[in-house]
Amino acid sequence: MAEIIxxxxxxxxxxxxxTVEQAYDRWAPIxxxxxxxxxxxxxxxxIQATNKIGGRVLEVGVGTGISLPLYSQNxxxxxxxxxxxxxxxxxxxxxxxxxxxxxxxxxMDAEKLEFPDNSFDVVMAQYVLSAVPNPxxxxxxxxxxxxxxxxxxxxxxxxxxxxVRRFIEQKLQPVVRPLGFRTAEFAWSRYTxxxxxxxxxxxxxxxxxxxxxxxxxxxxxxxxxxxxx
Numbered sequence: 001m002a003e004i005i006x007x008x009x010x011x012x013x014x015x016x017x018x019t020v021e022q023a024y025d026r027w028a029p030i031x032x033x034x035x036x037x038x039x040x041x042x043x044x045x046x047i048q049a050t051n052k053i054g055g056r057v058l059e060v061g062v063g064t065g066i067s068l069p070l071y072s073q074n075x076x077x078x079x080x081x082x083x084x085x086x087x088x089x090x091x092x093x094x095x096x097x098x099x100x101x102x103x104x105x106x107x108m109d110a111e112k113l114e115f116p117d118n119s120f121d122v123v124m125a126q127y128v129l130s131a132v133p134n135p136x137x138x139x140x141x142x143x144x145x146x147x148x149x150x151x152x153x154x155x156x157x158x159x160x161x162x163x164v165r166r167f168i169e170q171k172l173q174p175v176v177r178p179l180g181f182r183t184a185e186f187a188w189s190r191y192t193x194x195x196x197x198x199x200x201x202x203x204x205x206x207x208x209x210x211x212x213x214x215x216x217x218x219x220x221x222x223x224x225x226x227x228x229x
Contacts, residue, residue, distance in 0.1 A: 055121030061128035065090030080108035149224035
């Protein structure tokens with residue numbers, strides 16, 4: 001049975017991170033009801049991509065564990081989240097569904113993952129990057145802990161670079177920030193800029209995902225230096 005491990009409890013969190021933690025603690029009782037159906041197609045696409053690779057998977061922002069039953073039985077999963085209330089729901093789901101392929105659940109900061117380099121075949125993050133204070137730091141951590149030849153599978157909202165949609169997203173941002181996410185800071189150009197500076201990472205796929213085509217499934221692959229040589 002997966003146990004919740006409280007890691008890094010002695011670390012001070014900045015205001016933004018504390019806001020996110022509190023927001024998702026509040027979301028925990030109703031998260032599946034509100035977002036379960038809306039994000040189901042994206043969730044299924046991300047899990048299918050992960051299952052094709054297999055091996056050991058880190059799901060960052062595992063939340064209530066809504067994705068955990070969708071993984072293949074031969075995939076080993078470790079889930080992290082900033083919200084302990086969310087992880088309590090995930091722990092209950094693991095026990096009720098008998099998910100023996102879940103190695104563990106831990107409270108952990110996405111920007112400071114407490115794993116050695118090259119620990120996972122896949123790092124999966126669904127709807128996480130728009131909720132962390134520094135997305136680039138989180139992506140750097142994902143790239144660090146994935147093994148050479150492995151992949152980052154990112155399901156994320158992609159905001160507009162310009163136009164009416166960007167104007168609306170900017171106006172909405174102060175409203176949605178207390179809910180634990182942001183709307184206007186995540187144009188595709190931000191991801192390409194990170195990729196340009198990320199050593200050994202390449203874009204394997206970008207696919208539009210419902211609802212409304214405002215979300216993307218993105219796969220970044222870490223170069224296998226040994227094979228390249």
